Amino acid sequence: xxxxxxxxxxxxxxxxxxxxxxxxxxxxxxxxxxxxxxxxxxxxxxxxxxxxxxxxxxxxxxxxxxxxxxxxxxxxxxxxxxxxxxxxxxxxxxxxxxxxxxxxxxxxxxxxxxxxxxxxxxxxxxxxxxxxxxxxxxxxxxxxxxxxxxxxxxxxxxxxxxxxxxxxxxxxxxxxxxxxxxxxxxxxxxxxxxxxxxxxxxxxxxxxxxxxxxxxxxxxxxxxxxxxxxxxxxxxxxxxxxxxxxxxxxxxxxxxxxxxxxxxxxxxxxxxxxxxxxxxxxxxxxxxxxxxxxxxxxxxxxxxxxxxxxxxxxxxxxxxxxxxxxxxxxxxxxxxxxxxxxxxxxxxxxxxxxxxxx
Amino acid sequence: xxxxxxxxxxxxxxxxxxxxxxxxxxxxxxxxxxxxxxxxxxxxxxxxxxxxxxxxxxxxxxxxxxxxxxxxxxxxxxxxxxxxxxxxxxxxxxxxxxxxxxxxxxxxxxxxxxxxxxxxxxxxxxxxxxxxxxxxxxxxxxxxxxxxxxxxxxxxxxxxxxxxxxxxxxxxxxxxxxxxxxxxxxxxxxxxxxxxxxxxxxxxxxxxxxxxxxxxxxxxxxxxxxxxxxxxxxxxxxxxxxxxxxxxxxxxxxxxxxxxxxxxxxxxxxxxxxxxxxxxxxxxxxxxxxxxxxxxxxxxxxxxxxxxxxxxxxxxxxxxxxxxxxxxxxxxxxxxxxxxxxxxxxxxxxxxxxxxxxxxxxxxxxxxxxxxxxxxxxxxxxxxxxxxxxxxxxxxxxxxxxxxx
Numbered sequence: 001x002x003x004x005x006x007x008x009x010x011x012x013x014x015x016x017x018x019x020x021x022x023x024x025x026x027x028x029x030x031x032x033x034x035x036x037x038x039x040x041x042x043x044x045x046x047x048x049x050x051x052x053x054x055x056x057x058x059x060x061x062x063x064x065x066x067x068x069x070x071x072x073x074x075x076x077x078x079x080x081x082x083x084x085x086x087x088x089x090x091x092x093x094x095x096x097x098x099x100x101x102x103x104x105x106x107x108x109x110x111x112x113x114x115x116x117x118x119x120x121x122x123x124x125x126x127x128x129x130x131x132x133x134x135x136x137x138x139x140x141x142x143x144x145x146x147x148x149x150x151x152x153x154x155x156x157x158x159x160x161x162x163x164x165x166x167x168x169x170x171x172x173x174x175x176x177x178x179x180x181x182x183x184x185x186x187x188x189x190x191x192x193x194x195x196x197x198x199x200x201x202x203x204x205x206x207x208x209x210x211x212x213x214x215x216x217x218x219x220x221x222x223x224x225x226x227x228x229x230x231x232x233x234x235x236x237x238x239x240x241x242x243x244x245x246x247x248x249x250x251x252x253x254x255x256x257x258x259x260x261x262x263x264x265x266x267x268x269x270x271x272x273x274x275x276x277x278x279x280x281x282x283x284x285x286x287x288x289x290x291x292x293x294x295x296x297x298x299x300x301x302x303x304x305x306x307x308x309x310x311x312x313x314x315x316x317x318x319x320x321x322x323x324x325x326x327x328x329x330x331x332x333x334x335x336x337x338x339x340x341x342x343x344x345x346x347x348x349x350x351x352x353x354x355x356x357x358x
Numbered sequence: 359x360x361x362x363x364x365x366x367x368x369x370x371x372x373x374x375x376x377x378x379x380x381x382x383x384x385x386x387x388x389x390x391x392x393x394x395x396x397x398x399x400x401x402x403x404x405x406x407x408x409x410x411x412x413x414x415x416x417x418x419x420x421x422x423x424x425x426x427x428x429x430x431x432x433x434x435x436x437x438x439x440x441x442x443x444x445x446x447x448x449x450x451x452x453x454x455x456x457x458x459x460x461x462x463x464x465x466x467x468x469x470x471x472x473x474x475x476x477x478x479x480x481x482x483x484x485x486x487x488x489x490x491x492x493x494x495x496x497x498x499x500x501x502x503x504x505x506x507x508x509x510x511x512x513x514x515x516x517x518x519x520x521x522x523x524x525x526x527x528x529x530x531x532x533x534x535x536x537x538x539x540x541x542x543x544x545x546x547x548x549x550x551x552x553x554x555x556x557x558x559x560x561x562x563x564x565x566x567x568x569x570x571x572x573x574x575x576x577x578x579x580x581x582x583x584x585x586x587x588x589x590x591x592x593x594x595x596x597x598x599x600x601x602x603x604x605x606x607x608x609x610x611x612x613x614x615x616x617x618x619x620x621x622x623x624x625x626x627x628x629x630x631x632x633x634x635x636x637x638x639x640x641x642x643x644x645x646x647x648x649x650x651x652x653x654x655x656x657x658x659x660x661x662x663x664x665x666x667x668x669x670x671x672x673x674x675x676x677x678x679x680x681x682x683x684x685x686x687x688x689x690x691x692x693x694x695x696x697x698x699x700x701x702x703x704x705x706x707x708x709x710x711x712x713x714x715x716x717x718x719x720x721x722x723x724x725x726x727x728x729x730x731x732x733x734x735x736x737x738x739x740x741x742x743x744x745x746x747x748x749x750x751x752x753x754x755x756x757x758x759x760x761x762x763x
Contacts (some may be wrong), residue, residue, distance in 0.1 A: 036460060039461070124694060138579075151481050153481075241452055241476065241478050243448040245449055246447075289405050293406075
């Protein structure tokens with residue numbers, strides 16, 4: 001038990017959370033102005049992935065369905081975006097909802113088998129989809145450009161912003177990501193979220209309580225796929241290029257790794273997971289080109305041993321400790337970036353923990 | 359609040375310590391990646407993954423730069439060659455190009471390997487105005503429209519040139535050839551096939567059957583069996599190493615005995631012939647444009663000796679008999695010539711040197727030159743027919759020049 005007794009939704013608690021959010025916002029907004037273009041493009045990629053990871057976490061972490069094939073929805077969103085940009089003159093911003101909508105429908109469709117099969121069987125169905133994705137992309141080469149891929153112009157920063165292109169793309173991803181994170185946080189806190197969690201924990205009990213399993217399962221799939229689709233369309237902006245190799249099985253598995261590293265059934269965990277899958281492989285290949293795969297795997301295993309409940313689990317525990325230490329002197333996380341960030345996520349995670357078992 | 363923050367932070371944008379890689383481009387001042395003492399080059403190769411055999415090219419090139427640096431470099435500048443692994447995946451190649459240009463701040467990209475990988479990066483690289491030199495791919499794209507991609511150039515004879523050389527050979531040796539073609543169903547396969555069909559136009563050589571395959575196919579044996587039934591007496595094999603080996607094995611087991619023309623990409627003794635048995639490859643016709651380290655006729659060649667000695671010293675673990683090492687060594691020499699021809703330390707000046715080159719490289723076949731002009735974006739355009747005798751490649755006839763328009 002922590003020393004500072006901030007009752008939930010009390011004024012202190014809300015202030016603490018607000019301070020945490022503000023600091024997170026400052027950090028997020030500072031990134032493109034502090035780092036060089038290459039680093040910024042990596043952070044942009046992490047933001048983009050975090051959206052897909054969040055979508056997958058809604059499905060796997062909250063509603064308990066397993067999908068090994070989220071790379072397929074990501075690919076679908078990316079190709080919808082890229083083909084629209086390549087073939088039609090539509091404003092690039094419109095490719096985002098278009099990709100989201102197409103992926104949503106595809107997600108609903110894949111949600112149908114989930115009504116009849118579950119667990120490992122469902123995992124296998126989605127795995128098949130992921131395996132088929134790069135092959136299908138190559139098959140329909142008149143539309144997708146086959147293995148050569150499609151190169152599309154990246155959106156440039158409008159002149160009035162005075163921003164460099166990489167900064168603009170980062171902020172664009174941020175502007176898309178923030179409401180999607182807020183939406184997800186809202187969903188899991190309301191009745192829909194509770195229904196999903198009930199379904200995950202015990203389907204029979206959930207049905208007894210009046211949860212319509214069919215509706216919730218297919219919608220969870222659809223929503224989750226839509227997140228991946230939106231991420232896919234942003235990926236096109238970030239990369240300016242799509243090819244089948246961007247969407248191999250590895251992508252689906254890294255999304256899965258990311259939700260576990262970040263923390264199952266957490267919202268902010270998606271960010272940490274995405275940072276992990278963007279930065280750790282690059283770092284691993286810097287350490288040794290030949291052993292990069294092994295090092296990445298070892299890092300993943302180490303993560304799982306050190307904090308089994310993911311980064312968010314670690315932060316929750318850390319948060320509890322920090323409040324005990326700092327409690328008597330500070331009111332709201334003004335003691336340096338790290339602690340404040342911990343405060344912010346910890347506060348939210350704490351709120352989540354009240355309802356969610358992990 | 360976020361808008362206010364953005365506005366507040368915007369002025370800081372100018373203060374980022376490493377901004378845009380090559381935004382500036384020309385100008386009298388030296389470009390990034392070059393000083394009086396050093397010039398930084400960046401490359402991306404498949405050091406891992408299914409195409410990792412090509413990674414040797416990067417080692418051969420690095421060995422040449424080390425050898426050159428030991429002699430004092432180019433114009434007093436030592437060459438620093440940074441290579442990254444892309445596993446032959448276009449998205450990774452793009453990531454690498456970003457990193458090399460924006461973070462490592464290289465002066466030029468050199469010898470990035472693979473057609474799909476280079477297609478993925480060439481828009482970006484040209485937008486950044488960074489030279490994208492001597493890409494390790496034979497696609498004819500690189501020299502086709504040098505106005506649209508002024509910073510990109512190939513090096514080796516392109517697939518259309520190669521196709522013309524085969525057509526030329528058949529005109530002399532087998533003017534009534536009935537040809538069956540196996541080709542990879544992508545830009546590379548269609549490039550070579552298209553070049554061949556164009557080159558045999560108006561002759562008595564006929565393509566009687568053609569079968570495509572996809573790189574994702576597990577095997578090409580059914581395609582080869584179909585071609586065997588076509589009644590063709592000549593087999594044009596446009597495949598990458600894995601499929602070249604499968605095709606040779608399938609033919610060895612059948613009673614089809616065509617004149618087998620295997621494209622340069624698949625004509626590797628180590629990668630292709632050894633696994634299927636050297637005797638099964640006897641009589642295969644292909645093309646060469648640089649000296650094969652295993653060919654005994656170059657044993658006393660000065661350039662070959664220099665290559666072997668340097669490799670022993672600077673890359674002792676690698677196998678000097680591997681033609682990929684020789685490829686890397688030769689292309690790196692071309693790069694050094696281009697740097698030598700620079701009038702001032704700028705990217706513009708480097709491109710001028712690249713676009714107006716007439717150089718002899720000792721390890722290319724005798725008489726073969728690296729020649730470019732303002733309207734000629736294809737550096738090497740001559741090849742020689744070679745035949746595999748069951749042990750080694752044997753050069754046939756003369757060097758054939760086949761310019762691409």
